[in-house]
Amino acid sequence: MSRAPDVMVVKLGGRTQADSALPSALACLWRTYEGRLVIVHGGGDQISALQRMRGEEPVFVGGRRVTTPLVLELVRMVLSGSANKQLVSVLTAVGVPAVGISGEDAALLPATPIDAATFGASGTPGRADPALVHHLLSGGYLPVISPVGTDMGDTAHSALNINGDDAAAAIAVALGAKELLLMVDVEGVLDGNRALISSLTLPVAHAMVESGVAGGGMAAKLEACEIALGGGVSRVRVGNISSLTDPDAGTVIVGDAAVSLAARP
Numbered sequence: 001m002s003r004a005p006d007v008m009v010v011k012l013g014g015r016t017q018a019d020s021a022l023p024s025a026l027a028c029l030w031r032t033y034e035g036r037l038v039i040v041h042g043g044g045d046q047i048s049a050l051q052r053m054r055g056e057e058p059v060f061v062g063g064r065r066v067t068t069p070l071v072l073e074l075v076r077m078v079l080s081g082s083a084n085k086q087l088v089s090v091l092t093a094v095g096v097p098a099v100g101i102s103g104e105d106a107a108l109l110p111a112t113p114i115d116a117a118t119f120g121a122s123g124t125p126g127r128a129d130p131a132l133v134h135h136l137l138s139g140g141y142l143p144v145i146s147p148v149g150t151d152m153g154d155t156a157h158s159a160l161n162i163n164g165d166d167a168a169a170a171i172a173v174a175l176g177a178k179e180l181l182l183m184v185d186v187e188g189v190l191d192g193n194r195a196l197i198s199s200l201t202l203p204v205a206h207a208m209v210e211s212g213v214a215g216g217g218m219a220a221k222l223e224a225c226e227i228a229l230g231g232g233v234s235r236v237r238v239g240n241i242s243s244l245t246d247p248d249a250g251t252v253i254v255g256d257a258a259v260s261l262a263a264r265p
Contacts, residue, residue, distance in 0.1 A: 007177045008033050011168035012041040016183045016241060017083070023090045025244040030096050030142060038133060038175065040145045040168040043083035050074045063220030067120040067161040075161045079146040080104070088144050099136055102146035104159060106132040109167055111149035111160045123149050123160030125167055128174035145171065165224035173231030180228045180236045181243055182221050188239045188251035189214060201254045202226055222253070229255035
């Protein structure tokens with residue numbers, strides 16, 4: 001594992017990117033971490049809207065998008081194009097030296113297909129190569145990363161759509177990050193009464209997924225949390241925009257090797 005001191009990785013969901021308070025909050029975090037911040041972003045709502053415009057209804061399995069040939073085209077266009085550059089633009093406007101890249105650049109996110117019959121061109125990230133990220137950080141730049149990976153088992157190195165939470169976890173592990181924050185548009189992980197859970201162990205998270213209390217996108221986030229903790233990331237949280245400036249906000253996920261979310265039936 002390649003380690004950079006006290007790096008924080010933040011995964012921004014598509015909806016959180018539209019929050020007008022986001023640029024200033026990220027600028028504050030950039031200063032707090034003295035330039036050791038990495039952003040991975042999504043853009044799912046934009047992709048879904050374009051799918052529907054093109055006559056295709058989005059399909060998700062376990063919180064992960066089924067990637068048809070049309071979706072893959074839209075993923076590269078939206079995530080590595082418009083969504084990435086819009087985020088870079090608003091960050092540079094508040095004085096943050098952001099640089100937009102994708103997981104395809106310098107084979108940052110090598111990946112393998114999850115299950116082509118079920119998910120199409122959706123991939124699971126392998127061991128991320130953080131060399132380009134280190135290079136940008138050492139030059140004083142904030143990497144803003146689109147979660148599009150490269151199928152290293154394909155001689156053409158074709159693109160694979162990677163769930164943004166999985167991509168963020170893989171990058172956080174590769175960097176030996178101090179913290180991974182997965183941003184959502186609610187306070188954090190909520191219980192069955194929609195109340196915030198401030199701290200959550202993996203066994204309890206597993207039970208929440210099994211019972212359906214944490215479903216869809218939240219289930220995928222909890223799986224990504226386990227990957228990050230298992231890979232040595234010191235701290236993992238799920239929270240909304242207040243979590244960027246308040247280290248106690250959101251839900252802290254605590255590891256426990258006794259239960260594997262990813263291995264559940």
